[in-house]
Amino acid sequence: MNLYNIIKNKKEYWLVDQVKCKDIPAIQYKQQFIEVLDEWYRDGGGFLSVLMDESHENWLFDMGLQKVSSIVEYTRNLDDLSELDPHIKGHSLSDGGMNDHDYGQLYELCRKGSANRNKQQPIEQVMNSLKSELGPTWRNHCYYFTKDDALIGIAIPHIEMETKDEGRLFYFGVVPHIRGKGIGTIIHRHALVLLKQFKATYYVGSTDIHNQNMIQIFQRNGCQLRDRKGIYRIES
Known part of the structure; x- marks a missing residue:
């Protein structure tokens, strides 16, 4: 199951958006994001930007990411x-x-x-x-x-x-x-x-x-x- 929507623009940037599902444990999100990050290090370039629940914030800091801001989503x-x-x-x-x-x-x-x-x-x-x-x-x-x-x-x-x-x-x-x-x-x-x-x-x-x-x-x-x-x- 894909837990992130990803847009890859050659060597310029990757945009990664977490798909929130009620019954998916946090460890599963982390494992799949590590796979995405490893792929970006190997095949990507420029920058990687991720939208993710702020409960993962300290973990993302440990992974080397920096916070830009927060967004709100309306429907x-x-x-x-x-x-x-x-x-x-x-x-x-x-x-x-x-x-x-x-x-x-x-x-x-x-x-x-x-x-x-x-x-x-x-x-x-x-x-x-x-x-x-x-x-x-x-x-x-x-x-x-x-x-x-x-x-x-x-x-x-x-x-x-x-x-x-x-x-x-x-x-x-x-x-x-x-x-x-x-x-x-x-x-x-x-x-x-x-x-x-x-x-x-x-x-x-x-x-x-x-x-x-x-x-x-x-x-x-x-x-x-x-x-x-x-x-x-x-x-x-």
Whole structure:
């Protein structure tokens, strides 16, 4: 049984997320993580980032990892979404109204001033990750949003790897100069509708515990707190 979801990006990074199960003893999680860590030392590179229950924190420190921060995870069913704001329009990158470079620049703008404490990757690396993790149709998942023809934010909805109906957002963000006006809540609601169109039946989102604005967006859009994990990291 795989107790961790793992995304491997060549020699640049590995992202490891603990899959919590009620009846799995802690020693089993530790044994499988040691196997993952050994494989990363042998075949990986860059850094390894793991999301894991904070009860394992001291053990992870002993393994050489350092704590970055903590995240909270929210979830909601997608069968009862409220009406959308007709003044805000979503556009897929695959529609051809924006090129890849400009989308990358908009992504970079939206993540400026983020309260998340995890180290940001260069935008070129982020765009390569999009292509790698979302596959050849990655542009179908990259949305940007406008209001009165002005760019206001982005969202990247997709189905979580190895699931059929778990909706996730690879990224969600609002341009800095309109933050604090409720626009983020509206764009996030649009993104939930897009997830439903991608055949997701429920949504899972996470953010840094220090990102109170994103936590409020989750709550305003009917998401419920599901879990909390630590973010731990080790460099090669």
